[in-house]
Amino acid sequence: xxxxxxxxxxxxxxxxTYDAIVVGSGATGGWAAKRLSEAGLKVALLEAGRAVTxxxxxxxxxxxxxxxxxxxxxxxRTRPIQKECYACMEYNYEWFxxxxxxxxxxxxxxxxxxxxxxxxxxxxxxxxxxSYRMSETDFKGASHDGYDVDWPISYADVAxxxxxxxxxVGISGASEGNEMLPDGQFLPPMKxxxxxxxxxxRVKEKFGHTVTIGRVxxxxxxxxxxxxxxxxxPCERGCTTFxxxxxxxxxxxxxxxxxNCTLITNAVVAHVNMDAAAxxxxxxxxxxxxxxxxxxxxxxTVILCAQALESARILLNSSTREYPNGLANSSGALxxxxxxxxxxxxxxxxxxxFRVLPNANEPARPNxxxxxxxxxxxxxxxxxxxxxxxxxxxGAEANFNFGAEGYGSIYKKAVKDGLxxxxxxxxxxxxxxxxxxxxxxxxxKDAWGIPALHVHMTHGDxxxxxxxxxxxxxxxxxxxxxxxxxxxxxxxxKPGMAIHEMGTARMGNDPKxxxxxxFNQTHDVKNLFVMDGASFVSxxxxxPTLSFMAVTVRACDHLIDRFKRNDV
Amino acid sequence: MKRRELLRAGVxxxxxxxxxxxxxxxxxxxxxxxxxxxESQLTPAGRGVDAxxxxxxxxxxxxxxxxHQNETLIVLSxxxxxxxxxxxxxxxLVNRYxxxxxxxxxxxxxxxxxxxxxxxxxxxxxxxxxxxRYLAREDQDGLLHAMVYPRIAGGWAGxxxxxxxxxxxxxxxxxxxxxxxxYSSQIGEKELGWxxxxxxxxxxxxxxxxxxxx
Numbered sequence: 001x002x003x004x005x006x007x008x009x010x011x012x013x014x015x016x017t018y019d020a021i022v023v024g025s026g027a028t029g030g031w032a033a034k035r036l037s038e039a040g041l042k043v044a045l046l047e048a049g050r051a052v053t054x055x056x057x058x059x060x061x062x063x064x065x066x067x068x069x070x071x072x073x074x075x076x077r078t079r080p081i082q083k084e085c086y087a088c089m090e091y092n093y094e095w096f097x098x099x100x101x102x103x104x105x106x107x108x109x110x111x112x113x114x115x116x117x118x119x120x121x122x123x124x125x126x127x128x129x130x131s132y133r134m135s136e137t138d139f140k141g142a143s144h145d146g147y148d149v150d151w152p153i154s155y156a157d158v159a160x161x162x163x164x165x166x167x168x169v170g171i172s173g174a175s176e177g178n179e180m181l182p183d184g185q186f187l188p189p190m191k192x193x194x195x196x197x198x199x200x201x202r203v204k205e206k207f208g209h210t211v212t213i214g215r216v217x218x219x220x221x222x223x224x225x226x227x228x229x230x231x232x233x234p235c236e237r238g239c240t241t242f243x244x245x246x247x248x249x250x251x252x253x254x255x256x257x258x259x260n261c262t263l264i265t266n267a268v269v270a271h272v273n274m275d276a277a278a279x280x281x282x283x284x285x286x287x288x289x290x291x292x293x294x295x296x297x298x299x300x301t302v303i304l305c306a307q308a309l310e311s312a313r314i315l316l317n318s319s320t321r322e323y324p325n326g327l328a329n330s331s332g333a334l335x336x337x338x339x340x341x342x343x344x345x346x347x348x349x350x351x352x353x354f355r356v357l358p359n360a361n362e363p364a365r366p367n368x369x370x371x372x373x374x375x376x377x378x379x380x381x382x383x384x385x386x387x388x389x390x391x392x393x394x395g396a397e398a399n400f401n402f403g404a405e406g407y408g409s410i411y412k413k414a415v416k417d418g419l420x421x422x423x424x425x426x427x428x429x430x431x432x433x434x435x436x437x438x439x440x441x442x443x444x445k446d447a448w449g450i451p452a453l454h455v456h457m458t459h460g461d462x463x464x465x466x467x468x469x470x471x472x473x474x475x476x477x478x479x480x481x482x483x484x485x486x487x488x489x490x491x492x493x494k495p496g497m498a499i500h501e502m503g504t505a506r507m508g509n510d511p512k513x514x515x516x517x518x519f520n521q522t523h524d525v526k527n528l529f530v531m532d533g534a535s536f537v538s539x540x541x542x543x544p545t546l547s548f549m550a551v552t553v554r555a556c557d558h559l560i561d562r563f564k565r566n567d568v
Numbered sequence: 569m570k571r572r573e574l575l576r577a578g579v580x581x582x583x584x585x586x587x588x589x590x591x592x593x594x595x596x597x598x599x600x601x602x603x604x605x606x607e608s609q610l611t612p613a614g615r616g617v618d619a620x621x622x623x624x625x626x627x628x629x630x631x632x633x634x635x636h637q638n639e640t641l642i643v644l645s646x647x648x649x650x651x652x653x654x655x656x657x658x659x660x661l662v663n664r665y666x667x668x669x670x671x672x673x674x675x676x677x678x679x680x681x682x683x684x685x686x687x688x689x690x691x692x693x694x695x696x697x698x699x700x701r702y703l704a705r706e707d708q709d710g711l712l713h714a715m716v717y718p719r720i721a722g723g724w725a726g727x728x729x730x731x732x733x734x735x736x737x738x739x740x741x742x743x744x745x746x747x748x749x750x751y752s753s754q755i756g757e758k759e760l761g762w763x764x765x766x767x768x769x770x771x772x773x774x775x776x777x778x779x780x781x782x
Contacts, residue, residue, distance in 0.1 A: 050609055
């Protein structure tokens with residue numbers, strides 16, 4: 001049975017005609033629900049998964065209390081793909097989709113890993129929390145190097161919405177005045193370890209590059225009714241003090257408190273319904289996750305915040321006589337230009353400078369350091385081998401030396417003596433390409449009978465060159481800090497591994513080339529919106545969730561204006 | 569230690585206090601509350617199931633290993649993670665945990681483990697004419713040492729390391745399972761300094777004066 005929460009005085013939420021349906025309750029869907037319902041719009045928030053409760057948070061549970069101590073071979077049977085995500089654990093695997101119920105296909109030689117959650121809050125429950133603004137250079141990439149297109153909006157268009165999101169979410173970080181990584185509204189930064197501070201100083205001296213503490217959606221002081229981080233470590237198992245940002249306990253909670261938002265959980269959206277005569281979206285059809293009953297919700301506008309691939313899937317599954325190749329797809333671009341940051345390059349080593357013994361009782365900072373992009377910047381000039389750039393996440397700390405040689409009492413002591421390790425791992429820009437796309441697989445359906453995706457994506461030569469350069473540059477930085485035993489990695493991991501999917505319904509001014517306009521509205525159907533990463537024209541190299549949220553709030557405010565003008 | 573305990577007490581009290589207002593607030597401000605999910609849809613950990621004592625049952629019997637394999641594993645694990653001034657693998661019931669995991673593994677992984685374990689016995693028989701668990705301690709050490717450091721004595725340039733030595737690979741595979749089983753046990757967590765609480769308090773970070781990180 002579908003669990004229904006009703007913010008309005010009605011017995012049946014399906015008899016209402018809402019002002020807006022929001023599909024998906026993650027980082028962007030939560031914001032859309034909050035922003036629209038607080039402005040007085042009647043909103044139905046549809047989530048494919050169940051609700052979540054703080055009682056199931058396990059961040060303080062030691063591994064020995066688990067049957068398999070977080071090494072469960074059983075998880076792999078139902079979640080062989082999800083298990084590739086570090087955050088899918090014996091503690092929380094029920095938040096991740098069951099891969100057997102949620103299939104997708106790829107060409108045999110083009111693997112793609114699609115890691116996702118179906119639960120209230122979606123991936124905001126387990127996200128990496130790194131939160132960075134994109135720069136003007138990122139919004140205008142084509143103007144710098146001639147590749148592809150600029151965004152139809154500029155940094156100045158989004159900056160006020162970054163402010164709004166940051167002030168509400170609570171981002172801890174340090175201002176650096178780096179033009180590639182604009183500063184924002186920060187709570188006090190977390191502290192660097194000694195090794196990180198050393199690296200920061202040496203990299204500045206030798207290369208002139210910025211190394212900053214990670215800007216992260218984790219509170220360092222009480223904020224909007226939530227307590228600061230207590231440094232227990234594993235945020236991805238939930239947080240009983242709500243110190244990291246996740247939508248169920250912030251935006252969704254606010255939306256429900258407004259009295260204008262109806263939450264419908266276990267609603268697996270199959271397609272958007274159209275009023276063909278008026279060329280308008282009329283609502284959505286969903287399948288109840290538990291009963292498999294097919295139901296319909298009606299609304300004046302439909303907003304997809306289901307994640308880049310899933311939003312594209314819903315539109316591709318919503319074909320009509322007027323839109324035979326997918327709803328709002330007169331451009332033919334729907335599903336194309338799929339992107340995900342390229343990862344796999346970097347370096348690690350050992351710092352003998354610090355004699356610090358590791359200890360399981362030490363506070364665990366759920367954050368690292370960040371090196372903003374320093375290649376192909378207005379200051380650096382153009383690199384000869386690749387366009388765009390990459391940033392590093394990294395860290396330095398004392399670790400237990402489980403990899404020590406030998407056995408017996410000597411090994412046991414070596415583990416506790418530990419080693420002070422230091423490392424940097426790159427996230428590189430993924431270029432938009434027509435031949436990276438999702439389409440409906442005509443031979444594959446999910447457990448609810450909804451046609452599933454065929455995902456066709458590879459990283460190209462530019463991504464490979466970025467990772468090769470990132471390995472060498474990282475090794476040079478570690479060497480400058482005095483690291484020993486430096487090992488470089490210059491592999492290109494399979495697409496999907498960064499879990500930063502973007503593209504598939506990009507925004508642009510030309511209706512012949514782009515699915516969305518600059519306010520996330522489909523060119524073809526005026527009351528249909530896509531407000532998640534699908535709208536992104538390019539990926540930049542920064543972790544994208546903060547930008548997803550800012551773009552969503554901007555689009556919502558535009559929609560609210562149109563409601564006020566009665567122009568829907 | 570005292571400082572940390574105080575911090576932890578403060579943090580834990582804060583955490584408990586914090587759990588109440590948001591939940592209570594959510595319930596009072598809405599006609600609508602987020603409904604609790606059915607227990608059946610939570611992980612055992614999410615339901616608060618505590619499996620720590622499952623392996624300590626008096627009538628414990630292996631699920632996967634036979635008696636000889638189990639006894640061999642007990643002997644081997646205690647050699648690799650011995651009792652010193654802190655408890656070793658035997659007391660941490662490392663063999664029982666490994667047996668539990670093996671019972672849930674794929675046939676391929678089960679076979680790999682048994683191959684590694686029987687390599688120990690075949691080498692013991694070849695060298696000392698007895699299975700591993702019945703060897704004298706010094707012979708067990710001699711065998712393990714040869715697996716850890718596979719070298720051929722001789723030559724004017726000193727010993728030569730044997731590449732891709734099967735004994736070395738078997739040793740590393742067995743060691744990996746034993747080490748993981750030990751350090752993920754309650755005894756192992758304590759060995760790493762854990763004192764029973766997971767709320768840690770402020771992260772101090774680097775307090776060296778600017779530009780003097782030593």
